[in-house]
Amino acid sequence: MPNGSKNTPARKANTKRPPSLDHAITVDAYFDTLADWLEREAEAERERMVRRRQIRDQTNVERTGETLVRMDLLDHNTGLAGRLVLDFGKPGEKPLPQNRLKVGSPVVVSDNANPADKGVPGVVSARRPHTLQVAVDVWPEGDRFRIDLSPDETTRRRQVAAMARARDASGRAKTLRDVLIGTRPLRFSEPKEVDFLTSLNPPQQDAVRFALSAKDVAIIHGPPGTGKTTTLAEIIYQCVLRGERVLACASSNTAVDNLLERLVAMLPHVLRVGHPARVFEALRGHTLDELVDADPSNEVIRDIRREIQGLMNAASKDFRGKSGHRQRREIQAEANQLRSQIRAIERSIIRGVLDRSDVVCTTTTIDDDLLGDREFDTVVMDEACQSTLPSIWQAVMRADRLILGGDHQQLPPTVLSNEAAGAGLRESLMQRMVNRDGEEVFRRLTVQYRMNESIMRFSSDMFYDSSLVADASVKAHRLCDLKGVDTTSLTETPLMFIDTAGAEFDEELEPDGESKRNPKEANLVVNLVRELFQAGICANQIAVIAPYAAQVRLLRNRLDAPELEIDTVDGFQGREKEVVIITMTRSNSIGEIGFLADTRRTNVALTRAKRKLIVIGDSATLGINGFYESMLEYFDKADSYRSVFEFDS
Numbered sequence: 001m002p003n004g005s006k007n008t009p010a011r012k013a014n015t016k017r018p019p020s021l022d023h024a025i026t027v028d029a030y031f032d033t034l035a036d037w038l039e040r041e042a043e044a045e046r047e048r049m050v051r052r053r054q055i056r057d058q059t060n061v062e063r064t065g066e067t068l069v070r071m072d073l074l075d076h077n078t079g080l081a082g083r084l085v086l087d088f089g090k091p092g093e094k095p096l097p098q099n100r101l102k103v104g105s106p107v108v109v110s111d112n113a114n115p116a117d118k119g120v121p122g123v124v125s126a127r128r129p130h131t132l133q134v135a136v137d138v139w140p141e142g143d144r145f146r147i148d149l150s151p152d153e154t155t156r157r158r159q160v161a162a163m164a165r166a167r168d169a170s171g172r173a174k175t176l177r178d179v180l181i182g183t184r185p186l187r188f189s190e191p192k193e194v195d196f197l198t199s200l201n202p203p204q205q206d207a208v209r210f211a212l213s214a215k216d217v218a219i220i221h222g223p224p225g226t227g228k229t230t231t232l233a234e235i236i237y238q239c240v241l242r243g244e245r246v247l248a249c250a251s252s253n254t255a256v257d258n259l260l261e262r263l264v265a266m267l268p269h270v271l272r273v274g275h276p277a278r279v280f281e282a283l284r285g286h287t288l289d290e291l292v293d294a295d296p297s298n299e300v301i302r303d304i305r306r307e308i309q310g311l312m313n314a315a316s317k318d319f320r321g322k323s324g325h326r327q328r329r330e331i332q333a334e335a336n337q338l339r340s341q342i343r344a345i346e347r348s349i350i351r352g353v354l355d356r357s358d359v360v361c362t363t364t365t366i367d368d369d370l371l372g373d374r375e376f377d378t379v380v381m382d383e384a385c386q387s388t389l390p391s392i393w394q395a396v397m398r399a400d401r402l403i404l405g406g407d408h409q410q411l412p413p414t415v416l417s418n419e420a421a422g423a424g425l426r427e428s429l430m431q432r433m434v435n436r437d438g439e440e441v442f443r444r445l446t447v448q449y450r451m452n453e454s455i456m457r458f459s460s461d462m463f464y465d466s467s468l469v470a471d472a473s474v475k476a477h478r479l480c481d482l483k484g485v486d487t488t489s490l491t492e493t494p495l496m497f498i499d500t501a502g503a504e505f506d507e508e509l510e511p512d513g514e515s516k517r518n519p520k521e522a523n524l525v526v527n528l529v530r531e532l533f534q535a536g537i538c539a540n541q542i543a544v545i546a547p548y549a550a551q552v553r554l555l556r557n558r559l560d561a562p563e564l565e566i567d568t569v570d571g572f573q574g575r576e577k578e579v580v581i582i583t584m585t586r587s588n589s590i591g592e593i594g595f596l597a598d599t600r601r602t603n604v605a606l607t608r609a610k611r612k613l614i615v616i617g618d619s620a621t622l623g624i625n626g627f628y629e630s631m632l633e634y635f636d637k638a639d640s641y642r643s644v645f646e647f648d649s
């Protein structure tokens, strides 16, 4: 359980500059540096929560996506290891506003009417469009409630403990640690021939052989749509074929499930550890909870439970006098003994299920109590560029060998503390190793199965040394090739940039907010979406991406099509749609582009579309930056550059 603000003692702000890893020449200095960054991040999370709780206007506070206000308690139950499970919803069964409270998120539930109420800590255990379920230990006070995302202290404690183990590591773990830190050289054996299960392209085959030849660590670099998950699944299959036990992990539940989905089709004994509510419904049969439930020994547990119930009924009878009290104590002692018998049987069932599994899948936040001291021959970490350095050691300390998969040219890990980010917390292990060891440590997948070649080319040139190749199945595909879609000027070409320069499509600050929006660009998006509908494109084939949350909100209000996805770039990493419209939003006279300057974010946005990519932006604002200048040139050369004056808006 997170301790929220309630139990967090006041801390002094750390005013010293954070250390950098460049000077961390000893193992102690290395882990001291990571611990310093982690503490700064914790402080930033706590400060953010305090600031959010001070926002008076309740509409604004919900805009952060981290708080729900005016929530009614709709129902309560006992579940999840005896904890209270509370169902909350808006009055009048209104749908919940867009929010980042996900299953597993640590939260604080407090009295909506009393800003001074410190609230009680809890964990989101289910979420639906109209309700949020939270598991708590204590009943919260109040008639109407507010639910705040809270700092994740449990995860942090686990990371700190794993780093302590890594610092003191010996034997094999020490060797791997030192290779990752960079004080020992990389080691590979001669790659061997492999009998592939999946039909892989040559770079994917090469990547599998390379990973299998690694003695300590290898990296699979997977640019957008190049089959990184397919390749990692084949690596895991080959490891199991060689008698290895594998831990497959990723920072998000979605990425773990994507991998799990492939693995269960390839191997019989694949286990998913994690709360079933966090796992894709179709895959829940592979969770530890469900496998433990299905174990035949559970019959015995059910019998013992009935026996305990009988004893408790007997103990509640009216006992009189000294011997009566003794009799009751004896009955209770017997029930306790039976309870510990149940726990022992449960532990042995869990051990059995774990022992039978060739592959264990989990997020990188590992339940150490559950896995005990289990070690794995190979640990495969997907989405490795989304994991900060302190967050990897739980998995690494269980590994004999580590395989990382990811793309350091897409979004880095989310870090709140600017100081820690500046010192290096936003740089993943994978990015560091690619920078430090170069091609010796990684293999890149280069055949992509998503984008029309014209959509792919700019990203390939800017981020992947022009190495990407579009597979023949996608190379020339266009919207008008889809069944039921008309051939129009919008559907027959793969690319379009609409320049708003000179048309006074000015950006503005959202009223009472901090985020930027651009209402005229939003109008243009609405018109384009209508045109796409008219040409026969369905709402679920379209995505609108905006870098700013305020522009996303504006568009969601204007476009009333539930199946049409409108989100920030961060919400789209790893996804794809037939057609993507990007509204760049920034348009000002001083050429300020804010966080569009992190071009990896734009790379993600530009590589989500399969058949048509439309970008709307102000060339006068964007063109000041060299990257965007090249992008404008690219569209121009591809004869895909239009001025907004050619469109009705």
Ligand SMILES: Nc1ncnc2c1ncn2[C@@H]1O[C@H](COP(=O)(O)OP(=O)(O)OP(=O)(O)O)[C@@H](O)[C@H]1O
Residues within 6 Å of the ligand: 199, 200, 201, 204, 222, 223, 224, 225, 226, 227, 228, 229, 230, 231, 449, 450, 573, 574, 575
């Ligand atoms: N060798 C291959 N032959 C044919 N299709 C392939 C091959 N490898 C991957 N694909 C297809 O390409 C698509 C993307 O594959 P996958 O999901 O493994 O990619 P990814 O790199 O993990 O994606 P992302 O860019 O979302 O990280 C899938 O539809 C997959 O079936």
